[in-house]
Amino acid sequence: MGAHAAPPPTRLAWWHGGELSAVQRNASTPxxxxxxxxxRTPLGSSWKLFMHAYLHANAVQEPAYRCQVGQRxxxxxxCCEPGQSVSRDEALAHSCGPYFDPQRLGVNGADWMRFWKAQDAPEWLTKLDAMQPATQVPVVDLLKAIERIPANEKTAARQALMPVALRDSSVAAALGSGPRYKTWSWQIQGERAGGAAGWLLDGTPxxxxxxGTSKTALNANAAWIGSQWPSPTAPDAPAVNAQPCIEVGFFQRYPIRSVAPLHGGDAASGAMNGRYRIGFVNGQQLVIEAVPAMTLQRDTDGPRISARLALEDYVARVVDREGDASEVQAARALAVAARTYALQNSTPGEGCRLIADDSRAQRVSPNPPTASARAAAxxxxxxxxxxxxxxxxxxxxxxxxLSWQQAVAQGRGGMRFDEMLRRAYPGATLGAAQGSGExxxxxxxxxxxxxxxxxWRAALxxxxxxxxxxxxxxxxxLETGTPHSDQRRLVIRIRxxxxxxxxxxxxxxxxHxxxxxxxVGRDEAAIERLAQRLADS
Incomplete structure (x- = not known):
C-alpha cells in the first residue's frame, strides 16, 4: 500500500512593517x-477578499445572487435558501463562491489588471484567472496582496466579516472580534487543510x-493562535474613521465652577490639551489629562466640558470609570455591555451620537484610557x-x-466574558455594532x-x-438604537x-x-413639524 501524504503543518504568519513573522506549532526550533x-498555500476561499475589494472600489452595483427554487x-x-437572495457583504461572510464568479459579474480581465497594478499588488493577483480556490501562492505573497487592498475596501471587508469572527463562541472567546478574516478550506496533496486570512485590529495582514476544515482547524488552534500573534490595542486610522462618533457631556450631575491649566491662568474656550484642574461647585477638585477631542465651553450656567470620541475610545473610558480593566474577562464583558448601552441609549446629534457622563446612564473617564482598558475594548x-x-x-x-462585582468573581473563577454575558442577558446574541461603514x-x-x-420643493x-x-x-x-442621520457621510439609519x-x-x-x-437643522421641534406636514403632502 502506498504511504499517505503527511498532514499539512499548523502554521501562522503575519506581515507588519515590511517584515514577515511566522510560527509553526510543535516545531522543534523557532x-x-x-x-x-x-x-505556500492554496487560496481556498480567500480569493473572495480580492473580488469584494474590486467591486467595492469600483462602486459596482452588481445584482444580488438568487438561489433558485427548482434547480439547486x-x-x-x-449562499442562501432556495428562493432567497444574498448581497455582497453576506456573500463574503457566507463564503458564497457563485456570487463572486467573475463571469456573472462581468469583470473585465484588463480592468482587473489595471486596478491591481495601480495598488502595486503581487503579479499573480493581477491575473483574473488566478481567482479560484486551487491557485497556490507563497504565503508571504498572499500577505502582501492582502496588505495592498486599499484602506476603504479593507474597512468594508472587515465590517462584512464581523459575523465570521462571532460565528463560533469558543473561537471568539480566544481571539476576540478585533481580527477579521475570511476562512478557507482546500486539499493539499490529498489532505484536507483549512484556515483563515485577513487582518488584525491594526490592519496587520x-x-x-x-x-482539517477551516472550522475544525480554528477550533483546535484558536487558543494557540491568540498566544502567538501580536495583540494590538488600537485600530488603524481607516477603522477609527469608520466607527460611530460618540459625543459625551462630562460631569452632568456635578456643576463646574472653574477650569484652569495646571501651569496657571484660566482655560480659554475651545479645544483642550494637557493637564487641567477642575473645580466643582460642591467644593471638590479633580485633575484631568485632556486631549484635543475635548472642548471647553463657557456659558451663563458655567463652564461645560464635552468630547467627541470614536466609539471604541469611548468604550475604553467607560471600562476605566465603571470597572477595573485589570480584571480581564470582566472588563471584556463590561466593554460589550457599555458599547451596547451607548448605542441603545444615545440620541442623534450633529454628526455624533449624544450621551451624558452621568451615574443615571454610564460614567466616562475624562482621562485617556489605560492600556488595559484599550485592550478590553x-x-x-x-x-x-x-x-x-x-x-x-x-x-x-x-x-x-450585569453585576460588575459578580463578573469579577466569575472571571477569577475561570469564566469567559461571553459566558458572563449569556448568564446576565438570557436570550441575547452577540452581534456587530452598526458602524458608519456598515x-x-x-x-x-x-x-x-x-x-x-x-x-416638496416649495415647502422646503x-x-x-x-x-x-x-x-x-x-x-x-437600523437594527438597534435610535434612528439617526450622519451629516458627514449623508447616511440615514432607520428601522x-x-x-x-x-x-x-x-x-x-x-x-436634518x-x-x-x-x-433650523438643530431645531428638533421645527424639524418634526415639517416632517409631519410633508408626510401628508
Whole structure:
C-alpha cells in the first residue's frame, strides 16, 4: 500500500512593517523568516477578499445572487435558501463562491489588471484567472496582496466579516472580534487543510493554515493562535474613521465652577490639551489629562466640558470609570455591555451620537484610557448584545443586568466574558455594532426621498438654508438604537419606512441633512413639524 501524504503543518504568519513573522506549532526550533518565505498555500476561499475589494472600489452595483427554487446550483448551500437572495457583504461572510464568479459579474480581465497594478499588488493577483480556490501562492505573497487592498475596501471587508469572527463562541472567546478574516478550506496533496486570512485590529495582514476544515482547524488552534500573534490595542486610522462618533457631556450631575491649566491662568474656550484642574461647585477638585477631542465651553450656567470620541475610545473610558480593566474577562464583558448601552441609549446629534457622563446612564473617564482598558475594548471591537435592552450595576445582579462585582468573581473563577454575558442577558446574541461603514441599504427608501424632493420643493424652500441632498444619500436599515442621520457621510439609519410613522422618521432625518448647515437643522421641534406636514403632502 502506498504511504499517505503527511498532514499539512499548523502554521501562522503575519506581515507588519515590511517584515514577515511566522510560527509553526510543535516545531522543534523557532521558524526562520527566510524559511517561512518558502511556505505556500492554496487560496481556498480567500480569493473572495480580492473580488469584494474590486467591486467595492469600483462602486459596482452588481445584482444580488438568487438561489433558485427548482434547480439547486453547486455551492448554493453556502449562499442562501432556495428562493432567497444574498448581497455582497453576506456573500463574503457566507463564503458564497457563485456570487463572486467573475463571469456573472462581468469583470473585465484588463480592468482587473489595471486596478491591481495601480495598488502595486503581487503579479499573480493581477491575473483574473488566478481567482479560484486551487491557485497556490507563497504565503508571504498572499500577505502582501492582502496588505495592498486599499484602506476603504479593507474597512468594508472587515465590517462584512464581523459575523465570521462571532460565528463560533469558543473561537471568539480566544481571539476576540478585533481580527477579521475570511476562512478557507482546500486539499493539499490529498489532505484536507483549512484556515483563515485577513487582518488584525491594526490592519496587520495574517494567514493561518492547519489540517482539517477551516472550522475544525480554528477550533483546535484558536487558543494557540491568540498566544502567538501580536495583540494590538488600537485600530488603524481607516477603522477609527469608520466607527460611530460618540459625543459625551462630562460631569452632568456635578456643576463646574472653574477650569484652569495646571501651569496657571484660566482655560480659554475651545479645544483642550494637557493637564487641567477642575473645580466643582460642591467644593471638590479633580485633575484631568485632556486631549484635543475635548472642548471647553463657557456659558451663563458655567463652564461645560464635552468630547467627541470614536466609539471604541469611548468604550475604553467607560471600562476605566465603571470597572477595573485589570480584571480581564470582566472588563471584556463590561466593554460589550457599555458599547451596547451607548448605542441603545444615545440620541442623534450633529454628526455624533449624544450621551451624558452621568451615574443615571454610564460614567466616562475624562482621562485617556489605560492600556488595559484599550485592550478590553480592542478585544471586543464592535461587539454588542442583540435582542435585549442592556443595563449593568456595580454590585446588584438580576436578569438583564450585569453585576460588575459578580463578573469579577466569575472571571477569577475561570469564566469567559461571553459566558458572563449569556448568564446576565438570557436570550441575547452577540452581534456587530452598526458602524458608519456598515449599511444594509434600503434603495427604495432613498429613491422615494429623491422623487419627493421635487414635490416638496416649495415647502422646503420656505425655510432658508435648504440644500438638496443628491445621489450621495444612502438609507440604511437600523437594527438597534435610535434612528439617526450622519451629516458627514449623508447616511440615514432607520428601522422601517412602510408605515406613516416610519416615513415621518425617514423624512425627519432627511431634513436634518437638508438643513445641516443652518440652525433650523438643530431645531428638533421645527424639524418634526415639517416632517409631519410633508408626510401628508
Amino acid at each position: 521558524v526562520d523568516a527566510a524559511h517561512a518565505t518558502q511556505w 446550483q453547486p455551492d448554493d448551500e453556502y 495574517f494567514w493561518f493554515g492547519a489540517p 480592542a478585544f471586543t471591537d464592535g461587539m454588542v448584545l442583540d435582542g435585549v435592552p442592556v443595563r449593568y450595576h456595580s454590585t446588584r445582579a438580576s436578569q438583564g443586568v 449599511c444594509e441599504e434600503l434603495p427604495q427608501a432613498a429613491q422615494w426621498l429623491a422623487s419627493r424632493q421635487q414635490r 424652500r420656505e425655510q432658508s438654508g435648504f440644500e438638496p441632498v443628491g445621489e450621495a444619500l444612502r438609507v440604511c436599515r 422601517e419606512w412602510s408605515t406613516r410613522e416610519g416615513r415621518v422618521t425617514l423624512i425627519h432625518e432627511f431634513l 441633512l437638508a438643513y445641516r448647515h443652518h440652525p
